[in-house]
Amino acid sequence: MALRFEVLGKFNRARAARLTLPHFICQTPLFMPVGTQGTIKGLTNSQLQEIGCQIILGNTYHLALRPGPELIDELGGLHKFMNWKRALLTDSGGFQMVSLLHLADITEEGVTFQSPVDGKPMLLTPEESIQIQNKIGADIIMALDDVVKTTITGPRIEEAMYRTLRWIDRCIAAHKRPDVQNLFGIVQGGLDPILRDICVKGLVDRNLPGYAIGGLAGGEDKDSFWRVVAQCTASLPEDKPRYVMGVGYPLDIVVCSALGADMYDCVYPTRTARFGSALVPEGILKLKNQAMADDERPIDPTCSCMVCRNYTRAYLHCLVTKDAMGSQLLSYHNLSYMMRLSKDLHTSIVEGLFPEFVQGFLRTQFPKGDVPEWVCNAMEVAGIDISSCCAPLTS
Amino acid sequence: MRFVVTKACAGGRARAGALYIGGSSAAPIETPSLLLSTCKGLPAFISRDHLSELPSPDSLLLSVSPLHFLDCPSTKTISNIGGLHQMLGLQDHFFIAATRDSLESLPESVGCNKHGATFETPSGRRLVKPSSYKEMITSLMPNLWVSLADEVPAWVSQKRNKISVDRTLRWLDECLALDPVGGKDMLGFIVGGSDIEERKHCATEVARRNVSGFWIGGFGLGENIEERSALLNAVTDSLPEEKLRLVSGLSLPEEVLQGVAAGVDLFDSTYIYHLTLGGFALIYPVNIVDGETAELQLDDSLGDCTKINLRATIYRMDTSPLVADCTCFTCQNHTRAYINHLLNVHEMLAHILLEIHNTHHYLSFFRAVREAIKSGKFDLFRQRFVESRRIHLTSTVPCS
């Protein structure tokens, strides 16, 4: 185990912790921007540090294609290759294959897919995924899991969950660098509480450095989503980090943190930036919108990032979706927003002001009091009274 | 704005100068110097935090095209925001506004008429009249601005070239008449194509007006490189010594040296932008007069020995910086191998890192040019630079 996880503060299920990784001491809850190909689109390392980014996620599938694990290994690992001094996490590559390639087929051996380079059939086994991730050298590596769409039901879900458990042992056996890289297991089991429970127990028995909740954020309804998170966080060990994969909407992060999750990743903040949308406390600001053309305010007057301190919505309106600088500046702001959200979550839990933070957040996002029902339900389980944020029922 | 010639080369036209542009307390910008190209007022890829890490005050001069704001924001909004400096968050930088922009809006001489100049812009062909141009300038509040011109390429007929000169002079007078401070912050646009007499005539006429300096246009538009020096000399010889001269359209290092030799002080160059988009990094040593590096690297098999193409596979495993002793952000932090990877996977960071390095490098080149002028060795500098390129071009080393 190459990490330390110290809970610094709690509010019911929510926790703020110090996560010490080989390359960086992080504060949770935290959001990890996705740097698919060894870079966060349009931002330099110094900018990422400036906005408080702690862990960057790299995609094993993409990195294995280009520049290739051998090259990364030979040049001293991904940290050195991209000169990122803080923490890195790599996924297993399985999800990318299943979601990007139509021709992926999963067998007991591994994930078979058609090479995007020469079309030849290729096989990614749990052993290989770990071997590649060992070469890339991230602080946290992910086990290869059998990924199924959340919306699928029936025996396939069960098969995938049991296979994920069988594969974790192969991953553990293949992991050559447990002293410097932390292998996280992934809880599968779809929306079925019994399967999820079996998977959590199976993984916890293996005493891994951390656990991820997988198979979510794939189009399932929000009520199912938070219930799976709540169930898993309730039965995962207190002293290990919990990572909800693929979650990145600010509201989802607040809810999951209230339910006791610690880590998140998503392409959303940078992708939406390229389409001209800015994250603001109220939700989304579409800078392409004609109303922005003569708006002399910053994106978010409460944001102190480099972009908000210097640029008006009017100027950004003429940059976004047209010029490289538009997506650079908007990505910078959006990631600043996510980092500020992470920090606010951490601080409010440590200072014992978490309910107040959640209430303030919801009031800003839902000024009319129309907080979605799933959020209300989740907050009840999280033990946070948000009645003051919800409009009284009109009868 | 105040300009002083600080050193004139004996027996030549090249000169070093100091441009006082940012109030009395600001350090002067030494010339010959480079105007950084911008898209909508900002460098294509360098954001303000990295811009501030470039050598200063060398990097403070930015060229801006009012045409980039034809669609938005409106002149009223720009005025409300407080002009370019406020809108771009670059309060300490200096903007020189001119319509010439080789990045995306090109002068389109065919569509020009007596009312105004036409330009091909991303939103189609647009006619700009002196009055609407002045209105844009008023809202943008650049430090200096250039009169409107009917810029034509070198291949137009003598008749068309003459019309271009007449219109450009007339629009200069219109711009002056519209300017409440009577040309105090204005550079007069000089055209004349490839015709020595028209060039002299235009330069002499513009010099008679009350302008603060000169923007020498009509270059880089298909003229013969052999005739260019004579044209440039004809222009600068017709201009008063004590005023600022800027040339637009001379990009390559050799062209810059040609311009410096003709007595030009500022250069509006899109060279860095095009290099960066192509995946190139400048690598040539700039201290070629005093240093031990008089010989440019001849062993480099890629690029033309002033630059390397980072897309080439030989950089796949190259863990050295672009230039070993370069102090720019890119060279201090990243390897050729990483930039090669970023280019391979089409990541924007490649262009950010290359534009930072190339800008830094080109500014160093200009500093070396200034030092050569100050120490009376400009001719030697130019000769060595051009020679080493020629040696390289005739050597057996394969170059791409």
Ligand SMILES: [Zn+2]
């Ligand atoms: Zn901001």
Ligand SMILES: [Zn+2]
């Ligand atoms: Zn450099």
